Amino acid sequence: MVAEKTPPTHAPMNQFSVNGNELIIGGMPLTHLAARVGGTPFYAYDRSLLSQRVAELRKILPALVKLHYAMKANPLPALVAHMAGLVDGIDVASGGELKVALHAGADPHEISFAGPGKREAELRQAVAAGILLNVESFREIGLLAGISKELGLPARVAVRVNPDFELKSSGMKMGGGPKQFGIDAEQVPDALAAIGRQGLAFEGFHLFAGSQNLKAEAIVEAQCKSYELALRLSKDAPAPVRFLNLGGGFGIPYFPGEQRLDLAPIGANLAALIERAKTELPEAQFVIELGRYLVGEAGIYVTRILDRKVSRGQTFLVVDGGLNHHLAASGNFGQVIRKNYPVMIGNKMHAVEKEIASVVGPLCTPLDLLVDRMELARAEPGDLVVIFQSGAYGASASPQGFLGHPAVVEVLV
Ligand SMILES: *Cc1c(COP(=O)(O)O)cnc(C)c1O
Secondary structure (H helix, E strand, O other), rough: OOOOOOOOOOOOOOOOHHHHHHEEEEOHHHHHHHHHHHOOOOEEEEEHHHHHHHHHHHOOOOEEEEEEEEEHHOOOOHHHHHHHOOEEEEEEEEHHHHHHHOOOOOOHHEEEEOOOOOOOOHHHHHHOOOOOOEOOHHHHHHHHHHHHEEEEHEEEEEEEEEEOOOOOOEEEOOOOOOOOEEHHHHHHHHHHHHHOOOOEEEEEEEEOOOOOOOHHHHHHHOOOOOOOOHHHHHOOOOOOOOEOOOOOOOOOOOOOOOOOOOHHHHHHHHHHHHHHHHHHOOOOEEEEEHHHHHHHHHHEEEEEEEEEEEEEEEEEEEEEOOOOOHHHHOOOOOOOOOOOOOOEEEOOOOOOEEEEEEEOOOOOOOOOOEEEEEEEEOOOOOOEEOOOOOOOOOHOOOOOOHHHOOEEEEEEO
C-alpha cells in the first residue's frame, strides 16, 4: 500500500491575531475596519507589524549593517514615511519615488537610486537632492558629468555591477548572464576610470543578484561572492569604497510548502564579512536593501463576496476586486506556475463548516482567479475574503485601469 501524501500547506499566518471569528488588524476586528474604510475592496497594512519586523531584523543582523527599504515594494506615502522612521535609508527606482522618499523625511545621504533607464531629468533631480546614484551604464556617467558641472555639485555615484554569478533558487533573477541591470563586471574597470576622469564622487558598489529567495545558504553564497567581486573591483576604484550594497533578495512564504527564511546564518555571514572588511575595505559601510521582506507580511487585501455560484459541481465565490487590484495573487506577476496565496474568510476564522471553493474577481476574463479550489470556511455574499502576504507588489503593481472598476483603497492602521 502506498501511504497517502498530505498535500503541502501554507505557512501559518500567525503574525495576525484572531478574536472570535474575526481577524484582527491594527487592533481592530476586520468587519469594523471595513466599516471604517467605508467599503471594499481595500488593502490594510499594520504599522505595529512593520515596526516589529524591522526590530527582529536588527536583532539578528550585525549593528554595522545599514538596512534600506526598497520602496517599489510598497510606495504608499504614509507607509514610506513610517518605514523612513525605522530603517537607515530608502532605495528608489524613479524620480517619482524619490519625491515620495524626500517627502517622507528620509535623509538624502541615505537614499539611493537604481534603475536601468534613468531619464536625464531624473538624474538631475537626484544630483540636486544629494542622493547616491547607482549608475548602470556609460551613458549615465556621461550625463552625470554634464549635470555635475551645471549644478556645481559632483554627483555621488556607486557602480551597480551585473555580477558574473546568479542568486541560486531565486524567484526572480536580476544579475548574472546578460542583463539590462547594472554594468557587466568585466566592464566595471572602464566605468571606474570614466568616473574618476569626470570627477564624479565615487562612493561604492551595488550588487543585486535576485529576489524572493527563501534559502539562507543561497543568500549567504551570493553575499560572499558579491563581497569578493566588490573587493576585486575596488582595486580600480578612484576613491575608497564607502558604501557596499550587497542587495537583499530575502523572500517571504507565499505558496504551499514554503517556509519562512532562517535569518541566523545570514546574520552570522554578514558579521564575518564585516570583520574581513575592517582590513580589506576599511571605510565600507555595508547596506542591505529589502522590499517585500519588510512589508509583505504586514499587509492584507480584503474583498467582499458579491455572489456565490455553483457551476457543474464547482463552487465560485465572486468578489468585488480581483487582478485589477492584486495581479500577483492571480498568478500573473512573474509566476511560472499559478499557485494560491494564503487566503481565509476573515470574518469566519473559526468556522467549522468548510468547503472547497474558488474565488474569482469581477473582471470578464478567466485570468481573474484569486483562489483555485482551496479549502475555505463556507462563505456567503457579504463575507470578507482576506488574501495574506499582500503588503508588497499589490496596488502599485496591478493594472487598476483594466475594465474600469473603482481604484482600490489603501490604509495604514
Ligand atoms: C526590486 C528591488 C529590490 C526589492 O526586492 P524585494 O524582492 O522586494 O526585496 C531591491 N533592490 C533592487 C535593486 C530592486 O530592483
